[in-house]
Amino acid sequence: MSYFDSVSLAPADPILSLTEAFKADANPDKINLSVGVFVDDNGVTPVLDTVKEAETRLLTNSKTKSYLPITGSPEYARLTQNLCFGSELAKQLRDQTVSLQTPGGTGALRVAADFIAKNLDTKTVWLSNPTWANHGGIFGSAGLQTESYTYFDNASLSLDYAAFIDAISKIPAGDVVVLHGCCHNPTGADLEPEQWEEVAKIAASKGWIPLVDFAYQGFGIDIDTDAAAARIIAKSGLPVFVCQSFSKNLGLYQDRVGALHVVTGDSAATEKVASQLKVSVRTNYSNPPAHGGGIVTTILSDETLTAKWHQEVAAMRGRIAGVRQQFVDALKAAGVSRDFSFLIKQKGMFSFTGLTKEQAMELREKHAIYIVNSGRINVAGITSANLERLVASLKSIIG
Template identity: 45%
Template sequence: MFEGLKPLPQDPILQLMQQFREDPRQDKVDLGIGVYKDAAGHTPIMAAVREAERRLLATETSKGYVGPAGSAGFNDAMAALILGRDNALRRDGRVSVVQTPGGCGALRMAAEFLRLCRPDTTVWVSNPTWGNHRPLLGGAGLAIREYPYLDPATLEVDFEAMLEALAQARAGDVVLLHGCCHNPSGADLTLAQWRRVTEVILRRGLLPFVDLAYQGLGEGLEEDVAGLRQLAAEVPEMIVAASCSKNFGLYRERTGALMLICASPANREAATSQLLSAIRSHYSMPPAHGAAIVETILADDGLRRQWQDELGAMCQRILGLRHALADALAPAGDFGFIARQRGMFSFLGIGPDQVRRLRETHGIYMLESSRVNVAGLNEQTLPVVAEAIRGVL
């Protein structure tokens, strides 16, 4: 049965991780893997998460199944976090949220749901976009098309080209948007641009699908969903895939949520039943621990404040690193776009040969595309990395 299988090429990010681990140099720097790192170079467990886990261990009485939709308390808390506590869509019964195994699970189950709605669904994704978008969505049988997003010359949003491409989309096509902290570019839409995208979506009869993986790590919890909320208030239907990996630091707990915004409560009921049937046929029900942590934090005013303070400090640290890196690279050219962008990632705009020289000569690891995880820097490594980059330029 297995003898005819051929090995597949390794994922570029996983390959880079392996190369970094095998590098014996003590001064090597990892700017490739997309996880937040503190000033000491560690991916920490947030204090609010530790306390929530302590409480769970002291009070949990069962490891019974949670059901295909997951925890109702978690789902309600995530709806409030994304849309706001006093949101008209929630009051009107148009919102449904299910717990998923991470943001990846949310994206894949959204794709399976869309295939049930219309087997020939086409999803438009940005160029560039996160490397796993295509496998997760296309793997469910959806057709994938691209819209231009990043101008390779300026490394800023090529907004007019984006609108021109979306104006060619057919009614019923799906548009995948990054809610904030665009991965891999860090170049986000302004609120004014969100309004114009909304106009195109309404005019063309498109379905918006927002991937929200970094809420709170761009400019703040509320600021990072301003565009999403503006869009949600205008359209009849919408999908949101949310991840708790970055903003709660729950990477390995695989905690996410999938939100459907429907035209009416009756439509929400039908859509939710179809989504739950798809979930049941795939992984049956999600893991409970990470969602229980998030639910515990968001339900307790003290823990929530502690979490928000920690998340705010992480956000400000990333913003500070962005400005410091742009300043340190200034002698080699205009890198101001790094300071203007948001979230963990940016492209440096250098070539594969320069990326290879940084890795081989200086032990600085990044993707061949020159995408760097800004959060992988600290006060000690930033000047070293900046000097090496200036050298290869």
């Protein structure tokens, strides 16, 4: 008899367990396209030069390790609002925006989920089908129910815009709808700015509340264009939650840096919303970690460092776009029977390849190539060293 007899074994995280299996694989030519981190052509997830410079400055100038406020640093809040909404709109919205420095994008999502569960009239959050594997767990853990709206057409491997519009037009007033700001994870299929305008109109007419999950700013087209969803929705006067992450675009994965911006659309409600968000933070992790936020603040408050960071983001984005093109060209040159040109149009690190679960398993078992069973690949995992073997293996499976 153990005090823990009542505890059952939780299912392993499907993506992280693939990483474990990859690590244990003895094949020297193994390829990992399942993880969610950027890697360079040497297969390394780099520390950005601007981050190193900011850390050097922080080390020299830091005077205290005392707690940050519950909401984090006010300067961080202002700078990340500017990055998210653009300085002009951020200024206009300042008195109706509550911003929190959070432990990563996940922390922002979890605080938003707690706030929604405890304070709004709805208990339902809508997620795209498919969506990031952690969304259901985060909202579910806060006691919310999740439903899904149609997003992707598995036949054409692209956004099913008509079905998406139809689905979000039927969502009841007051419910919360999670939208991927850019670089949709897992499909890589994004909306155009005009389409976001239509989404904002539908949200306004139906009365549901948008939540923009914004984890890949700068990985799609550029830092400003990628912010279209957050900016168009906020500008339209609607309330909106934006969950921002700096894990990918600053490579700060392990420092856990993000922000939650809640634009209330109503200055009178802002103080009450801020007070309840603080309760959620206080009872979860009390106040945010300072180091990663300090890096972001150091970079965004210095014009030269910001310009350098924009170049670093452009280089990461350029590598991903280049790899997409090389991969498609190499598949074509190898005479692979299926047309993969849709991969070029998709944005960000992830793509749905259309490969079946059986094909994903065959890739893993026969070729030591790790992709998610849904057929999702992390395009950034393709390098000059593994492209040829990857294409040959796919050819042997698909024909």
